Amino acid sequence: MAAVVDEGSFGRAASRLGYTQSTVSQQIAALEKAVGGAVFARPGGPKPVRLTPLGSVVLAKGRELLAAATDLADAVERFKAGDGRIDIGTLQSVTSVILPVVLRRLREQYSGCDIRLSEEEPEQPQTDDLDLLFYDRRVDGDIEHLRLLDDPYLLVARRGDFPEGPVRVTQLDGLPMVAWPATCDQPRVEEALIRRGVRPHIVFRTASNEALLAMVRAGMGPAVLPWLALYGAGAWADDRLRVHHLQPAPSPREIYLCWQEGRSHSPLAARAIEITVELAADLKKRMP
Incomplete structure (x- = not known):
């Protein structure tokens, strides 16, 4: 419908969209059936089609829907590419040794990522608002644990x-x-x-x-x-x-990487886990 208005005719809209003119006509007919009235006045001949009053209402809301659909598609693409937000809870020695390398590699691969850190060591840590949590013991509750290393x-x-x-x-x-x-x-x-x-x-x-x-x-x-x-x-x-x-x-104390049980990781979080595991394996080789 937006293409027909922008181009002024069904034929030019079909050409822009890569459809046949009959396909565009069928889609407009289906739209008019759904909204219960004509959205275009069709003068015929070379004159451009015109919106009806109902069509003006439908198009105004339709453009909002198109913009929202575009935003959704962009967000999904960013998510698939890892260009999103990740919230990580950490502890002091992880902050100084492991995270700088993790963050640098993430930013090299996903330049637009939004990384947020919080360094706290509460007795009962919560993972509800975190994608990943570094902690120096197992956390109670519905938590998945990845044991990174034993720290002597x-x-x-x-x-x-x-x-x-x-x-x-x-x-x-x-x-x-x-x-x-x-x-x-x-x-x-x-x-x-x-x-x-x-x-x-x-x-x-x-x-x-x-x-x-x-x-x-x-x-x-x-x-x-x-x-x-x-x-x-x-x-x-x-x-x-x-x-x-x-x-x-x-x-030794045990360093874990934790996350909420059953959580699906974004590509960004999944990559952060991969990098962390690689670093932990390297640190183990350096330990006494």
């Missing part, structure tokens, strides 16, 4: 505070230490030390890995941190620090 705990101290090589956990008994807040996986680590006869004497807590290492360098005490956190903070490149294995070592 190590001791970071000032250079010279301990002899080179592994450190017995019993050497930490009563020693001033700095640590993460008692949330997420931290209580489990401290409980593991207690079971080994070590009474952690925590003199400072912060969620910031950089702040913890600054306190270690300042002599506040060593810290027990997972490899990923130390790797992201560049602990091995700092001559003022030494990283030691613990004997016996606490069980």
Whole structure:
């Protein structure tokens, strides 16, 4: 109908659309039957067809429908190409080590993608508003889990505070230490030390890995941190620090990638998962 109005005749509309004139006439007839009246006045001969009052109403709304259909088609194409939005929940060491590479590769492949991040570590994380969630333990509920890696705990101290090589956990008994807040996986680590006869004497807590290492360098005490956190903070490149294995070592924390059970991933989210799995496999090779 819009083509007939724009071109002024059924024949020219058919030519533009790649239809036969009879096909256009049949479609207009079907439209008129659906709306219950004529949408065109047909003067015949060389005179252009004209809209009836009913036709003017139908065309105005019809152009809105055409625009909406075009928008829908564009949105579907963007979705198929991955040019959409992805919401990712993350945690500090993943933010500094894994996500920069994931985001860079996604943007290289899908330049128009809208990536939104939130870095929180609540005790009961929710995935309803997230496409993907990185977390350091399994999440309760209808959640699918992809175990990325086991992240071993190590001791970071000032250079010279301990002899080179592994450190017995019993050497930490009563020693001033700095640590993460008692949330997420931290209580489990401290409980593991207690079971080994070590009474952690925590003199400072912060969620910031950089702040913890600054306190270690300042002599506040060593810290027990997972490899990923130390790797992201560049602990091995700092001559003022030494990283030691613990004997016996606490069980590693488990890093998972999670999403709502049954959720269909967009191409963008699916690609983010693929990249993350590749990076996790590479990080495992670098771990002690």
